[in-house]
Amino acid sequence: MTISTRGAGKAPAVLVLEDGRSFRGRAYGAVGETFGEAVFSTGMTGYQETLTDPSYHRQVVVMTAPHVGNTGVNDEDPESARIWVSGYVVRDPARVPSNWRSRRTLDQELAQQGVVGISGIDTRALTRHLRERGAMRVGIFSGNAVQDEGVLLAKVRQAPEMSGADLAAEVATEEAYVVPAVGTKKFTVAAIDLGIKGMTPHRMAERGIEVHVLPATATLEDVYAVEPDGVFFSNGPGDPSTADHPVSVMRGVLERKTPLFGICFGNQILGRSLGFGTYKLKYGHRGINQPVQDRTTGKVEVTAHNHGFAVDAPLDKVSDTEFGRAEVSHVCLNDQVVEGLQLLDQPAFSVQYHPEAAAGPHDAAYLFDRFVTLMEGQRA
Numbered sequence: 179m180t181i182s183t184r185g186a187g188k189a190p191a192v193l194v195l196e197d198g199r200s201f202r203g204r205a206y207g208a209v210g211e212t213f214g215e216a217v218f219s220t221g222m223t224g225y226q227e228t229l230t231d232p233s234y235h236r237q238v239v240v241m242t243a244p245h246v247g248n249t250g251v252n253d254e255d256p257e258s259a260r261i262w263v264s265g266y267v268v269r270d271p272a273r274v275p276s277n278w279r280s281r282r283t284l285d286q287e288l289a290q291q292g293v294v295g296i297s298g299i300d301t302r303a304l305t306r307h308l309r310e311r312g313a314m315r316v317g318i319f320s321g322n323a324v325q326d327e328g329v330l331l332a333k334v335r336q337a338p339e340m341s342g343a344d345l346a347a348e349v350a351t352e353e354a355y356v357v358p359a360v361g362t363k364k365f366t367v368a369a370i371d372l373g374i375k376g377m378t379p380h381r382m383a384e385r386g387i388e389v390h391v392l393p394a395t396a397t398l399e400d401v402y403a404v405e406p407d408g409v410f411f412s413n414g415p416g417d418p419s420t421a422d423h424p425v426s427v428m429r430g431v432l433e434r435k436t437p438l439f440g441i442c443f444g445n446q447i448l449g450r451s452l453g454f455g456t457y458k459l460k461y462g463h464r465g466i467n468q469p470v471q472d473r474t475t476g477k478v479e480v481t482a483h484n485h486g487f488a489v490d491a492p493l494d495k496v497s498d499t500e501f502g503r504a505e506v507s508h509v510c511l512n513d514q515v516v517e518g519l520q521l522l523d524q525p526a527f528s529v530q531y532h533p534e535a536a537a538g539p540h541d542a543a544y545l546f547d548r549f550v551t552l553m554e555g556q557r558a
């Protein structure tokens with residue numbers, strides 16, 4: 179058996195941030211070069227779900243957990259058909275993965291999917307740098323791609339920024355498909371795929387919902403063609419300020435007062451549909467242990483996050499919008515960022531975080547039940 183120790187034997191690699199700071203390590207996964215927005219995730223487990231979450235498209239994910247890859251790669255946990263992160267940064271990759279479901283090593287999986295990574299760097303120092311300076315563009319270069327750092331820095335500075343990036347259509351399904359209800363079918367939901375994670379329709383299906391997943395480009399007519407009891411807007415990559423098409427579709431749904439639920443990008447789209455702005459967070463929320471308070475019940479839940487933008491809505495008052503009164507239903511207790519919105523005069527709500535819990539704690543699963551209750555209420 180060949181044991182690869184901390185990338186020993188692997189090609190040299192360098193990570194270069196757009197502000198000129200660099201870190202030298204060893205290649206991990208594919209050898210070559212890659213660019214993206216450097217962001218960090220504090221999740222200690224669930225790396226497969228992170229890598230395959232389409233919301234990470236064009237992001238280079240830095241893992242703060244020092245050991246990554248311990249449980250290898252299985253065929254059950256991916257959230258989509260491929261890895262979406264544009265690069266991967268780990269301190270100390272597993273030397274020998276161990277898990278009954280493991281089929282291959284994470285290093286092999288990254289290499290096979292052509293994802294360039296780097297290992298053996300001080301991820302604590304890198305994370306502190308990103309916390310102080312904010313998320314920024316980054317490049318990872320390994321093997322023959324390693325050159326003079328001035329040349330590499332110039333390449334990093336030519337890479338596209340995340341602000342202003344319109345990416346949902348790049349990751350969403352091109353064809354509509356149906357996820358059947360588990361057991362007796364009670365409801366039909368049209369789910370707009372802006373980068374949907376596989377677990378999300380599953381969480382609906384297990385509550386008796388037949389989910390019609392529609393492409394990001396779906397029109398209002400496409401949505402109502404499935405005769406939905408409710409409409410769902412998914413998570414997804416990119417800057418919500420560019421999502422004009424989903425906003426116009428959502429506004430049509432709100433005009434018809436169809437029960438509506440949104441997750442993450444979907445929350446930002448609800449914010450925009452109500453007339454609120456969105457803004458870029460300094461370094462975002464990514465991980466699976468973020469404390470959020472549900473202000474409608476007072477309960478605090480531990481939640482999974484992956485967002486770099488947020489909705490700018492007032493925390494201390496009910497807002498009058500075109501669709502009636504709206505309020506901030508959930509807030510992050512670390513930094514008071516808006517984590518959920520709800521309308522008070524019609525059945526619509528959304529959260530900025532991930533109740534589908536893949537990976538992450540299941541505290542927020544009640545939100546899918548809330549969606550079911552809204553649909554039941556509309557029928558009564």
Ligand SMILES: NC(=O)CC[C@H](N)C(=O)O
Pocket residue numbers: 233412413414415416417418441442443444484485486487488
């Ligand atoms: N997971 C998501 O839906 C992320 C939404 C958006 N791209 C953000 O970064 O805030």
